[in-house]
Each structure stands twice: as structure tokens, then as C-alpha cells.
Amino acid sequence: MKRIALVVGASGITGGNLAEKLIEQGWETYGLSRNPNSENEKLISVAADLLDLKSLETGLTNILPTHVFITTWMRNNTEAENVRVNGLMVRNLLSVLSPKQTVEHVALVTGLKHYLGPFEAYAKEGFLPETPLREEHPRLDLENFYYAQEDEVYAGAARDGYTWSIHRPHTVIGHAVGNAMNMGTTLAAYATICKETGNAFVWPGSKAQWEGISDVTDARILAAHLIWASTTDSAKNQAYNVVNGDVFRWNRLWKKIADYFEIASVGFNGDINPLEDQMSNASSVWADIASKYHLKETNLDRLASAWHTDLDLGRPIEVMTSMSKSRNFGFMEYQDTEETFFNLFESLRDKKLIP
Secondary structure, three states: OOOEEEEEOOOOHHHHHHHHHHHHOOOEEEEEEOOOOOOOOOOEEEEOOOOOHHHHHHHOOOOOOOEEEEOOOOOOOOHHHHHHHHHHHHHHHHHHHHHHOOOOEEEEEOOOHHHHOOHHHOOOOOOOOOOOEOOOOOOOOOOOHHHHHHHHHHHHHHHHOOEEEEEEEOOEEOOOOOOOOOHHHHHHHHHHHHHHHOOOEEOOOOHHHHHOEEOOEEHHHHHHHHHHHHHOHHHOOEEEEEOOOOOEEHHHHHHHHHHHOOOOEEOOOOOOOOHHHHOOOOHHHHHHHHHHHOOOOOOHHHOOOHHHHHHHHOOOOOEOEOOHHHHHHOOOOOOOHHHHHHHHHHHHHHOOOOO
16 A cells, blocks of 8 residues: 655755655655745645644645555743644644545654653753653653653544654754754854854853763654654554654763864763854844855844753753664664764755855
């Protein structure tokens, strides 16, 4: 039977890389977003608003997906509103698809806030989990929009009989423009600004993150994991962590990134130096850089998400993730993390997003 994918959030890091891999593997692939802007000409774009049932019904009228990949979310001012809005987005999508009765599998991408807590209580004392993080860790007794999204997927599966998978990556590293959580491109933009201004590449985070063990998720590994779980019968109806498969320390990688951009680096010096502060007045500097080097994106806010990078690098504990469950179920792909960052930087240069 022909596989037809609906990638929800196809303009993001996860959705864009997933759509590319699905198309490479011969899937008929639709990408749903409010404002389609995919660089992939083979992706069939669908414009729809997940909060508007009428918009969804119109956009999905003639689309009969077999596999749905939900890779998007919307940030709100409070976690209560995050829960309401992001749960509603998933509920609306699955309710509009329900009468079609074509969906065989729904995959949902969430993340490590499942274990570390929502934005309002992120990695705070009293909510710090045991690491390496494992899937059997119980839900925290806190409002969390990831839990709301999961529950909507479970409810839809009980109603319509499809299988499901939940995917919990660590920080996702990959190419996308206009993404709300984009550490790799944020660091590339920051390093570019440091080089242009002659400033040092100053570590913005905590002592625990600087010295501790960490891991990340290459967007290409996440794409492979999503396809694997949605097409492998024995792997379905499970929640999984998904990371590259290696670990690293920022006190090594930070200097390696600085060396790549040919700039001086400064490590942890006893204080947290948030990127939001360091880059607070950098918009005009970036506009000048973009003009000087004929870059495609003049708006720094479309490339850098300093607030989220600060959230990750400022955590008071080292954070690493167990891949044992995925390995036990048969997922064996691996990605070297240093290559993840340098591959991204090369891609950003090729696409004229950094000099």
C-alpha cells in the first residue's frame, strides 16, 4: 500500500528534515504549516491553521494520509495556556482526519521537558530527574503541554484504531529559518557576530553544563527515528528518547566551535552570561553583516533563539539521555555530535545564511 505522509510543522527543523528524508525514500509527502515556506520543491505544501477547524477541513479536503507526523507547537505566555493551545492543536488535527479513516500511525515529537519540567519550572530544584533520562520516568506533578499533546494522541488512537509513537529528542540541531528553538544556528550567528566585532565567544551557561556530560539530537537522526518507529510493527505504541548516541562536554566543544569560526573563546568564569544579554543589541550588527556578505536573512531574530539556548545551557545539572529502549527495539543509527555542528555550519554557509 502506498505510504502518504502528512508532516505537521514542515517549515521547522524537525519537520523540514523529516520531509526531505520521506521524499528521498519515495513517500508522497504533504507539509502542513500556517505559512508554507519550504525550500523542498517536491514537498506538497498545505496551508492551514491548527487552531481553526474550518481552515484544517479546507486544507486537508483531498488529502488522505496514512502516516501523520506532528512536529510543531506554539509558545504562549503561561504553561496553562501552552497546555490549552497545544492540546487543542493536536485534537483539532486528529478530529478532522478521523472521518477519513486512512490514518495508520501518528508520531508525535515532544522533548526532554517531559522530564525536566515546563518553561515555568524548567530544571529547577525539586524537579530534577535522575540522569541518564529514561522513558519510564513518571510524569512530573506539574502542568506540561507535552503531556496534553500525548493525551490527545492516545485518545485519538483509542477512537480511530491507529498506532502511535512518541519521540523525545534532546536539543535538535539542524537547518531551519524562523524556528523558535534553534541552538545550532543561534551559536553560528553568535560566533559570526563575535568574529565581525572582534569579541570573544563567551560561554553563556552554567558550571554544571560547562563541565558535565551532555548530548543532542541531529535532525537527521530524529527523522530516521520517526520513520523507523512508524513503519516497524514491533516498535509501535511506544514512547522513545532519541539522541545522537554519543556524549560530549561543552568545555571541549565550545573551543572547537570557536576554532571553526577562527575566534577566541572564553569558558565558564564563575558567572552565567546569558546570550540574550550578549546579543541584546546585535540586530543592527547582523543587518550590517548580512549586507556586507550578501546573506539571505537580514533579520537576526529569524536565525537566533537566544532565550532557548540560554534555557538549555543554563541548566543546573548535566543532562544526558538513555537510548537503551530504542536500541532494544532495533534502532541502531548513530551520529557523531561534533560532525552534527560542523555539518550544520557548512550547510548554513552553502545557503548563504552565515558568511
